[in-house]
Amino acid sequence: MRMVLDLIIIGAGPAGITASVYAARKKMNFLVITKDVGGQAAWSSDVENYPGYQFVTGPELVAKLQEHMQKYGIQMKENEEVIELEKKDKVIYIKTTKAGYEAKTAIIATGKKAKEIGVSGEKEYKNKGVAYCVTCDGPLFAGKDVAVIGGGNSALDAAIQMMNIANKVYLINITDDFTGDSVMQEKIKNSPKVRILRNARVESITGEKFVKGINIDTRGRKEYLEVKGVFIEIGLMPNSWFAKDLDKNERGEIKVNCANETNVPGIFAAGDVTSVPEKQIVIAAGDGAKAALGAFRYLARLK
Amino acid sequence: MRMVLDLIIIGAGPAGITASVYAARKKMNFLVITKDVGGQAAWSSDVENYPGYQFVTGPELVAKLQEHMQKYGIQMKENEEVIELEKKDKVIYIKTTKAGYEAKTAIIATGKKAKEIGVSGEKEYKNKGVAYCVTCDGPLFAGKDVAVIGGGNSALDAAIQMMNIANKVYLINITDDFTGDSVMQEKIKNSPKVRILRNARVESITGEKFVKGINIDTRGRKEYLEVKGVFIEIGLMPNSWFAKDLDKNERGEIKVNCANETNVPGIFAAGDVTSVPEKQIVIAAGDGAKAALGAFRYLARLK
Numbered sequence: 001m002r003m004v005l006d007l008i009i010i011g012a013g014p015a016g017i018t019a020s021v022y023a024a025r026k027k028m029n030f031l032v033i034t035k036d037v038g039g040q041a042a043w044s045s046d047v048e049n050y051p052g053y054q055f056v057t058g059p060e061l062v063a064k065l066q067e068h069m070q071k072y073g074i075q076m077k078e079n080e081e082v083i084e085l086e087k088k089d090k091v092i093y094i095k096t097t098k099a100g101y102e103a104k105t106a107i108i109a110t111g112k113k114a115k116e117i118g119v120s121g122e123k124e125y126k127n128k129g130v131a132y133c134v135t136c137d138g139p140l141f142a143g144k145d146v147a148v149i150g151g152g153n154s155a156l157d158a159a160i161q162m163m164n165i166a167n168k169v170y171l172i173n174i175t176d177d178f179t180g181d182s183v184m185q186e187k188i189k190n191s192p193k194v195r196i197l198r199n200a201r202v203e204s205i206t207g208e209k210f211v212k213g214i215n216i217d218t219r220g221r222k223e224y225l226e227v228k229g230v231f232i233e234i235g236l237m238p239n240s241w242f243a244k245d246l247d248k249n250e251r252g253e254i255k256v257n258c259a260n261e262t263n264v265p266g267i268f269a270a271g272d273v274t275s276v277p278e279k280q281i282v283i284a285a286g287d288g289a290k291a292a293l294g295a296f297r298y299l300a301r302l303k
Numbered sequence: 304m305r306m307v308l309d310l311i312i313i314g315a316g317p318a319g320i321t322a323s324v325y326a327a328r329k330k331m332n333f334l335v336i337t338k339d340v341g342g343q344a345a346w347s348s349d350v351e352n353y354p355g356y357q358f359v360t361g362p363e364l365v366a367k368l369q370e371h372m373q374k375y376g377i378q379m380k381e382n383e384e385v386i387e388l389e390k391k392d393k394v395i396y397i398k399t400t401k402a403g404y405e406a407k408t409a410i411i412a413t414g415k416k417a418k419e420i421g422v423s424g425e426k427e428y429k430n431k432g433v434a435y436c437v438t439c440d441g442p443l444f445a446g447k448d449v450a451v452i453g454g455g456n457s458a459l460d461a462a463i464q465m466m467n468i469a470n471k472v473y474l475i476n477i478t479d480d481f482t483g484d485s486v487m488q489e490k491i492k493n494s495p496k497v498r499i500l501r502n503a504r505v506e507s508i509t510g511e512k513f514v515k516g517i518n519i520d521t522r523g524r525k526e527y528l529e530v531k532g533v534f535i536e537i538g539l540m541p542n543s544w545f546a547k548d549l550d551k552n553e554r555g556e557i558k559v560n561c562a563n564e565t566n567v568p569g570i571f572a573a574g575d576v577t578s579v580p581e582k583q584i585v586i587a588a589g590d591g592a593k594a595a596l597g598a599f600r601y602l603a604r605l606k
Contacts, residue, residue, distance in 0.1 A: 018354045018585060025351070025352055027486070051368050051371060052364060052368055064355040067357055068357050276561065284589075286586040289581065289583050293581050
């Protein structure tokens with residue numbers, strides 16, 4: 001007979017890691033299952049708004065969070081992806097790519113992954129010039145011309161990173177407005193390396209073996225830009241597909257109330273995978289703590 | 304004519320400081336008004352559950368948060384207490400012990416203060432043996448016998464601090480159960496210096512010039528404990544009295560929704576002053592970020 005754990009935490013970004021530290025302090029019998037450690041935070045170049053750190057890179061912050069986990073000797077199954085999650089009677093059954101687990105409560109903190117733009121050439125040239133993570137792939141384009149697609153914080157972050165690496169950066173935004181931080185917008189405006197294209201839509205990505213350029217439509221005006229790299233930073237999709245019984249919003253985000261409870265009692269969610277509007281490291285961490293304390297109280301009521 | 308600011312943040316604990324960092328990054332025209340810096344966190348001895356710091360004292364963490372604020376050159380009015388807050392038409396009028404201010408939005412992050420136990424001798428011997436802050440006053444009782452009243456995390460924290468300072472610590476809890484972290488409970492159980500009294504009610508605090516002892520009733524059994532210090536750690540009261548038009552719950556906490564909005568549009572609240580059930584540094588910080596981003600979006604809609 002398999003042991004039914006108190007709690008399974010799925011994901012180990014800022015939300016999952018914080019939840020695990022709180023669960024450990026409450027001496028819960030639990031496990032963390034995750035594909036990778038750090039989540040989106042691991043791919044951020046500069047984090048300037050995590051309180052307590054004036055300036056820290058994403059990987060540095062993740063390392064700090066991980067140290068915190070290790071201090072408590074938290075059990076973690078890495079490189080393991082959850083493919084099914086279902087609650088029957090009072091038990092949550094979790095199936096992964098490697099095994100099966102049972103628990104009385106679960107916290108889903110699986111975050112998001114990059115959205116595709118859906119134009120011709122995108123799939124064809126993926127990893128051949130088309131990329132979704134500047135921190136990972138930026139250095140490959142040192143001294144070359146690149147395009148960054150998007151207008152939010154992650155696009156601005158990508159443009160700033162590439163300003164320091166590439167020869168020229170085209171920042172291509174489908175609307176007139178950038179939604180990212182003003183501080184970042186100014187850095188970009190002050191750089192002679194960046195050309196900003198507003199109201200511009202990518203029509204296709206072209207090349208031979210690797211990307212050679214992109215076709216742009218700016219309010220009817222067509223343009224071909226010669227670039228070796230295309231960073232697509234148009235947003236993220238929640239990793240929520242495996243949680244079939246949970247209520248989700250139109251973006252596929254798991255709906256939670258203020259206490260990070262989902263519609264299924266005993267199942268909590270925290271961080272970027274949820275319907276909480278702000279996607280910020282400190283908010284994910286705070287909500288991870290709420291979810292863990294919520295799971296603890298739920299268990300106390302069960303007994 | 305006075306300038307109407309974009310935002311006034313009231314309080315500079317973890318919630319207010321985080322809100323200010325987010326507001327600064329959004330280039331809002333704002334001001335922080337606060338009685339003191341750090342809030343309750345400044346009085347915590349050991350913080351082991353703020354993600355990213357395995358171990359940090361409350362004052363150290365507050366110093367880190369403050370450095371973060373200073374980096375952005377945030378304008379702060381210290382030693383200034385808000386005594387009135389009112390919204391008329393579209394302007395929020397704030398009166399402090401020193402001046403008057405006007406703003407389009409406000410974030411209330413004024414936290415909590417210690418609750419009194421309400422027994423005879425408590426008021427009389429305040430600062431003459433009766434104390435509400437171990438971090439501040441603990442060292443005055445080095446080598447002496449003290450009592451700590453309460454059963455939650457702050458009482459456990461107080462008992463642990465006093466274990467290292469006092470000669471003997473009586474930990475007096477009105478119920479059978481301690482609600483604080485198991486990790487802390489174990490530290491206390493393993494200390495020969497601590498005597499735990501359960502189901503015990505303080506009847507009075509007695510003394511002459513200073514405290515000499517307390518009278519305890521344990522399910523009808525009376526006992527007199529000779530102590531020089533009494534630390535009252537039975538909980539906290541929200542600093543919300545000045546915000547007369549805001550909806551509050553039965554504990555006086557300002558009611559907020561998941562987006563940290565109060566019932567008055569443009570007025571947000573975050574941290575321990577709110578109805579959010581968990582009082583944790585990382586949760587206050589996360590909610591401070593939510594409130595600032597909420598205020599930013601509210602202003603964008605105004606324009």
